Amino acid sequence: MTGFQVSFAMASDPRYLPVVRGAVGALTAAIGWDEAECRAIVLALDEAIANIMRHAYQGRSDGLIELQCRESADGLEVSLLDRGEPPDLSKICAREVGCNLPGGLGTHIIRDVMDSVSYQRTESGNRFLAVKRLRKNT
Amino acid sequence: MKISIRDVGLAKIVEVDGDVDLGTSGALRRTLFAALPETSVLALNLQAIRYIDSSGIATLIEVLNDSRRLNKQFILFGLSTAVEEVFRLTHVIRIFRIVETEQEALDDAPGPPAGGGL
Numbered sequence: 436m437t438g439f440q441v442s443f444a445m446a447s448d449p450r451y452l453p454v455v456r457g458a459v460g461a462l463t464a465a466i467g468w469d470e471a472e473c474r475a476i477v478l479a480l481d482e483a484i485a486n487i488m489r490h491a492y493q494g495r496s497d498g499l500i501e502l503q504c505r506e507s508a509d510g511l512e513v514s515l516l517d518r519g520e521p522p523d524l525s526k527i528c529a530r531e532v533g534c535n536l537p538g539g540l541g542t543h544i545i546r547d548v549m550d551s552v553s554y555q556r557t558e559s560g561n562r563f564l565a566v567k568r569l570r571k572n573t
Numbered sequence: 574m575k576i577s578i579r580d581v582g583l584a585k586i587v588e589v590d591g592d593v594d595l596g597t598s599g600a601l602r603r604t605l606f607a608a609l610p611e612t613s614v615l616a617l618n619l620q621a622i623r624y625i626d627s628s629g630i631a632t633l634i635e636v637l638n639d640s641r642r643l644n645k646q647f648i649l650f651g652l653s654t655a656v657e658e659v660f661r662l663t664h665v666i667r668i669f670r671i672v673e674t675e676q677e678a679l680d681d682a683p684g685p686p687a688g689g690g691l
Contacts, residue, residue, distance in 0.1 A: 449596030474655055481626050485595040535634055540627035540663045547662055
């Protein structure tokens with residue numbers, strides 16, 4: 436049986452964020468996470484997409500973002516592709532935890548929630564890959 | 574997202590209903606920064622917020638920092654489970670003054686000014 440998967444090709448417009456949250460929330464629930472875990476995964480993906488909108492496309496709303504979420508044998512694999520500015524890897528998770536500075540919160544959320552995260556610069560653009568494993572109760 | 578403000582004594586209560594994300598946090602930021610200089614206590618009711626992301630949390634941190642600069646009180650109340658989870662994920666829950674109810678937030682407001690020196 437083929438696992439669940441959803442794909443989006445969307446503009447870098449924040450008005451798409453609720454649409455993605457709705458779809459990814461339903462997908463993670465279908466795969467088997469509980470409500471709190473679904474909310475956390477949805478938040479992490481929302482943060483990753485928002486970072487592309489803010490930093491890769493620098494607030495432009497006409498950039499292309501491609502999202503693929505696919506159920507794997509042990510959880511969820513997420514891929515995001517954009518053609519904007521590459522991420523500055525030195526700034527990812529550079530914020531001191533617990534401080535009162537407003538910036539840099541999103542990358543900490545992504546790292547905390549997802550089990551693995553990577554950023555690649557490819558010929559087709561910037562690729563963000565993340566994996567979340569489903570820990571089944573035995 | 575819907576935002577409303579009402580005055581209760583010397584405090585301002587801000588109610589937010591809906592999702593606070595990259596697309597809406599700017600409106601919340603503008604509202605809170607406009608209200609802050611005009612009150613002693615700015616209290617934000619988070620109960621009807623269904624979703625908040627890091628841009629929303631960053632907005633609250635900015636307002637908190639400005640409230641300290643202006644010697645005002647910025648208080649959060651009515652945190653839902655979903656909102657509290659995001660506060661914990663961002664490790665900033667301890668920098669805010671958070672109470673459960675509007676009344677507790679109002680208890681932090683100073684009383685009316687004393688009479689005009691009669």
